[in-house]
Amino acid sequence: MNKNGVLLDIEDSVVIVLEPIEVNGKVQLDNGGIIVSKNKIPFAHKIACKDIDEGDEVIKYNSSIGYATKSIKKGEWVHVHNIDSVGKGVVE
Amino acid sequence: MKTSNFFMGYKRPDGRVGVRNQIAVVPAVGCANGVVDEICREVEGVINLKHQHGCGRMPEKQMHTDALIGLGANPNFYGTLVVGLGCEVIPPTEIYEGIKKSGTRCELLVIQEDGGSRKTAKKGIEIVKTMIEEAKSVERTEEPLSKLIIGLECGGSDALSGVTANPSIGKASDWIVGRGGSSILTETTEMIGAEDVLKERCLTDEVRDKLLNRISETESQTFDLLGKGAGRIISPGNMEGGMSTIQEKSLGCVKKGGSTPIVEFLEYGQKPTKNGLLFMDGPGYDIESLAGLFATGAQIAFFSSGRGNPIGFPGMPVIKVSSNSNVYNKMKDDIDVNAGEIFEGKTLDDIGNIMINKVLSVIDGEETKSEINKQNGVVSLYSYSRSF
Numbered sequence: 001m002n003k004n005g006v007l008l009d010i011e012d013s014v015v016i017v018l019e020p021i022e023v024n025g026k027v028q029l030d031n032g033g034i035i036v037s038k039n040k041i042p043f044a045h046k047i048a049c050k051d052i053d054e055g056d057e058v059i060k061y062n063s064s065i066g067y068a069t070k071s072i073k074k075g076e077w078v079h080v081h082n083i084d085s086v087g088k089g090v091v092e
Numbered sequence: 093m094k095t096s097n098f099f100m101g102y103k104r105p106d107g108r109v110g111v112r113n114q115i116a117v118v119p120a121v122g123c124a125n126g127v128v129d130e131i132c133r134e135v136e137g138v139i140n141l142k143h144q145h146g147c148g149r150m151p152e153k154q155m156h157t158d159a160l161i162g163l164g165a166n167p168n169f170y171g172t173l174v175v176g177l178g179c180e181v182i183p184p185t186e187i188y189e190g191i192k193k194s195g196t197r198c199e200l201l202v203i204q205e206d207g208g209s210r211k212t213a214k215k216g217i218e219i220v221k222t223m224i225e226e227a228k229s230v231e232r233t234e235e236p237l238s239k240l241i242i243g244l245e246c247g248g249s250d251a252l253s254g255v256t257a258n259p260s261i262g263k264a265s266d267w268i269v270g271r272g273g274s275s276i277l278t279e280t281t282e283m284i285g286a287e288d289v290l291k292e293r294c295l296t297d298e299v300r301d302k303l304l305n306r307i308s309e310t311e312s313q314t315f316d317l318l319g320k321g322a323g324r325i326i327s328p329g330n331m332e333g334g335m336s337t338i339q340e341k342s343l344g345c346v347k348k349g350g351s352t353p354i355v356e357f358l359e360y361g362q363k364p365t366k367n368g369l370l371f372m373d374g375p376g377y378d379i380e381s382l383a384g385l386f387a388t389g390a391q392i393a394f395f396s397s398g399r400g401n402p403i404g405f406p407g408m409p410v411i412k413v414s415s416n417s418n419v420y421n422k423m424k425d426d427i428d429v430n431a432g433e434i435f436e437g438k439t440l441d442d443i444g445n446i447m448i449n450k451v452l453s454v455i456d457g458e459e460t461k462s463e464i465n466k467q468n469g470v471v472s473l474y475s476y477s478r479s480f
Contacts, residue, residue, distance in 0.1 A: 016251055044250050065336065
């Protein structure tokens with residue numbers, strides 16, 4: 001099976017999929033790891049490669065891209081339905 | 093990658109070097125667009141810098157004046173004709189004088205003084221025909237790559253833009269900076285969330301403070317306008333392409349800047365005084381961003397896309413880079429380099445080298461896809477106030 005997932009940094013909690021993934025589809029990483037998808041995931045979207053608690057930061061590029069608005073299990077699709085942005089340095 | 097430190101360019105009176113040798117017509121105000129169109133219809137190859145600005149706005153007056161001067165004086169132009177109406181907020185003479193000051197051959201026509209639209213167009217046609225003949229006598233000379241300024245732009249991004257296309261552009265940015273030249277990061281909106289990465293990259297405290305302050309101001313403005321939705325100030329296509337937050341977009345966007353320090357902070361369209369990686373304040377909206385980059389004097393730009401975007405810029409070579417092979421295969425006629433090959437056996441360095449070779453052939457005269465397709469569009473400048 002060819003690699004169809006990209007883990008950009010070992011610290012990341014999400015992986016990018018390189019092809020559309022079906023429910024129970026497998027996402028194969030460079031390091032040999034396999035994630036079984038719990039959702040249908042469109043091309044170039046993100047799948048959780050570890051469990052993320054509600055309120056926890058979501059990590060990509062070894063940096064925070066936002067926080068989980070609900071708890072996310074490994075294998076779930078990660079997108080606007082379950083993560084949101086953290087406004088930094090904003091005077092409200 | 094080993095390359096010569098020189099290229100064959102068109103040296104201008106102020107020492108800057110063009111990679112094209114064209115004639116431009118720039119209106120001082122949108123009301124002169126019809127005349128500018130007429131001139132450009134009649135004389136093949138003349139570059140039409142028509143735009144909608146020049147009147148009806150005050151806060152941006154100086155910024156727009158400077159940007160129009162910067163565009164008209166871009167070293168890719170041998171000469172520029174300014175066409176004013178006569179009653180606009182931005183004085184046509186100011187644009188004319190500003191362009192002339194850089195040494196660019198420049199002429200001015202004012203519709204209200206030159207006999208109306210038909211007569212002005214007729215005079216304009218004669219002027220640009222003369223300039224075209226003059227430009228033919230400019231020989232290309234061997235010039236150092238340190239004269240090159242490359243604008244860095246991403247538009248219609250997807251979640252792979254920051255993984256393939258932008259880091260490859262970063263390799264090319266490191267290459268030109270390593271040869272004493274410059275590249276310009278911009279799109280302040282797409283810096284929101286990347287502050288931690290950027291602050292480590294600024295050469296001086298002054299550059300860092302200016303950059304962080306401007307990002308913070310921009311973030312506050314997005315919150316004022318959009319409230320809680322500000323965190324998703326990304327386009328619907330970005331989201332369909334897998335990007336979820338502005339932070340995710342920003343962290344991918346800054347990869348275009350490679351690994352060298354940011355040496356100068358520029359206002360929108362401002363001419364740089366230093367060589368190296370520069371930052372220019374500006375919006376994320378691609379066509380306004382490109383206008384600012386070329387107003388600084390950049391002679392060429394990279395433009396990455398994950399969703400696909402055909403737009404170029406009048407008179408300027410824009411190298412389009414796709415982040416994935418799906419979009420490349422769908423829009424081959426619009427894309428110069430496919431960074432999606434990184435998932436098909438090529439390395440980031442391989443694509444970086446393809447980018448560098450592409451820059452070298454484009455500055456040597458090879459047309460980019462957007463030049464071939466004449467995807468010039470309309471010049472659009474960064475604006476933030478309502479018109480009156």
